[in-house]
Amino acid sequence: MQLPPLVEINHPTIQALFMKSDRDLVTLFQRYPESGQYFATIFCRYGQVLYTLISASTRSPAQADYLFAHTWDCIYNEMRSLDLAANPRLSLQSWLVNIAAIMINRTNLPPTEDIQYSLADTPPVFWCYLSQAIKLLPGNLRLVLLLSQTFHWSNTRIAAYLQAEGEPVSANDVQNLLAKAFQTLESLLPEDVRDIYLVRSSLA
Template sequence: MLSIPTFPEVDRELIRSLAVYSDRELVSLHQLHPEQGKFFTALFCRYGAIVHSVVQHAVESQVQADYLFAIAWQQIFDELDRVKLSANAEATNWQNWTIDITGSTIDRTEIPPADRIRYSLAAAPPPLKCYLERALDRIPPLSRLIVVMTQNLKWNEQRICAYLQGEGQKIPVASIPDYLAEGYRQLTAAIPEDIRDLYLLSADAPTLLESRS
């Protein structure tokens, strides 16, 4: 039987202080303050167990369940940015809305075999993953490319340099570590401060490198 993971961020004061807000208020605050990640994280903590219980019915292993769980929350994150709040939004059943988004995600997602999945829920909880992906989209293209080649493709400095030179970027191999360090600095700065506080600054938090694995 698959298990529903625990979410340590539930017990952080930053998140507990938001328990007084309704779902509709959290959605509205999320849209009004995109520079803050705590409102989305509070919704994640509120409905994380429910979403995970839904995705479990579509897979055979814990690894696949965690992978699909992260994809579902990425879709929820994207939809929350686009959903239009109207006067009757207070009557919206946000739990059902979340389940509906999860269901549609399951229907259109091709889930790879467990041994091909690299995603780790412990290393990259969905709120961190969502804001990390957004941050990657916002940093300069060269920085993003070098970070991705290092992080995802596991290329060494010589291979990165050869690829960049083939693309017309005359960067000496000795300068690649400096470009990479600047890319990580830009990436970290593009993540909301409260998300960094929740996931990247505590003693047992994953490093930025681990969170992208």
């Protein structure tokens, strides 16, 4: 199964890294956690390999996309401590394939109709950094954003919930909080991630 076109692959920042070795990319990823370009380059290099493996093990394209994104989220976290030098026989590709196999065997996939994730709309690399940025949002902004974007609550309903929790806010206040949440969220993304994924769009 073929991956959708990768928005990252033709970006000048990514193309400039294509000549780097796997070990160099992993080292740079670990050394500069505030940059997303190294992880994005690894994704461009091995995304199709993992997508093919994962697609062969799932029942629907939606489940494949969901598991693919979660696999790269696992890779993002586990690769922070990966030491390829400790095992000269271990290649990055074999390590990635092993992570994919673990995810295939251990992940309980939701039914296709319950999956909201879209690979075409949210590339896995962007999803990883966006998830990290959401965790860094102040609690009130994160709550309002979650209720609005995940649970699709109206501003009026969010205001009523917050009022019940002792926060004297109106629907207009909620709209202002949402605008601030989007602005803060974008500012928390690495600069190169914003450049690669948001140059033609906006989180709001």
